[in-house]
Amino acid sequence: MSHPLLFLWAHSRSRSTAFFRMMLERGDFVGVHEPFSSIVAQGYADVGGEKATTGAEVLDLLQTMAQSTPVFVKEVTEYRYDVLDDPRLPRLGTHTFLVRHPEPTIASHHFMNPEVTCGEIGYEHEYETFDLIRQRTRRTPVLIEAEDLVASPETVVEDYCRRTGIPYDPAALSWSEGEQNEWERTAKWHQDVVRSTGFSARSNTYAADMHNHPRLAEYYAHHLPFYERLRTASPLDA
Template identity: 40%
Template sequence: MSAAPKPIILWAVPRSRSTAFLRVMLERGDLEVLHEPFSYLQMDGRFEIAGRHVTSTTELLDAMLALNDGGRRVFAKDTSDYKYTSLLEDERLFGGVVNTFMIREPRSAIASHYAMNPKATLDEYGFEYLHAIFEAVRANTGEVPLVIDGDDLVAAPEATVRAYCEHVGLEFMPEALRWDPDKRPNWQRTARWHAEVAASSGLAAKPSRTPERRETPDTNEHLRRIAEYHQPFYDALARHRLVSR
């Protein structure tokens, strides 16, 4: 009997459209989908997975691997606004998991993040730490991980999702690109961060409308400095970005 396919983790900068991608994975119906398990563990000191309460990254990774071996492949999406030091010291993250990455042009992602949390620290915008996770995976596996871009996802959803599925060993299901708008119960605590996805019915850029007033790196010196700081980390990741055909 062949070994079960490895769990998949999508590591993403905040506001990169990663929740929309997770919604596609939910719609498939053949995966155990986990929404930001390591972030919730970091915030709360605990996380519930398959009826089990875990209190450390070691226990959480144990539970993910066990759940994956139970017959349904695990897909987890998480963000790089927290540090996962002990996780990056666990060799199973590199040998037992398929790590993938999601970026978005920093000026747009940072403006969107600031609109949600104007008190965010420099680190919480996440590009530097996402790059650190990427480099840890590359150093420990000897392979360049897959990187997708949130803007590509909405510009060419079918091609981007198809290529991602091919890379991680999933069947591509075009019907998963559409869904009925709904609010997922496990998003309740952070519902305002996911309001657009909850109201959506598929992968698409926001429709044209009167632009909302939003501070950007062009209008806000604080955001300009943040964008300039994180740009090199984005550029380094973008050099490996998937270009779908």
């Protein structure tokens, strides 16, 4: 690869699509939106105009793309993907992570999908991915907390760029409203970002949450430890 290949892994409802929108605004990265979850949801992913039906095929296409242009891949961790078993993954590009406190994300996810399962909440899968990258590379991946991102976007994004070795572009912190072709398959999930013009700390309220819905309370209890492990992982940097 002669250009950066940058991954952002995040559980659903973490503000990862806003981060993806910011990366598109830069103009120097080609954005690939949720290729591994696309394979689960519809049997294939579109990666740079090519069809992939396995995680290995996605990695092949990403490697090819990165020979000619910087590539940014955003993926949600609703599922455990077969690509985690591919030995190339940990050292293919730079892997970064985004996490948000589970209380609002679980309520939001349930609002969007009342049939959401515990696994689809995503923190457990995100931690498995994070720890795999960490153990195989002996380096602790860059992790952003969504609360910090919306409170101080300039500081957090500048630090992210420094730590991943890409130029910082403050102009990309604001953008125009509108849909993006890259997220067409999952457009209904991203309407807050469609209406946004930058990172916002606005939070929605929902009738069902962990305080009044027993199943959501169980999800919260299951995923909170993985959230904490992500936030407090000890450095392994060589």
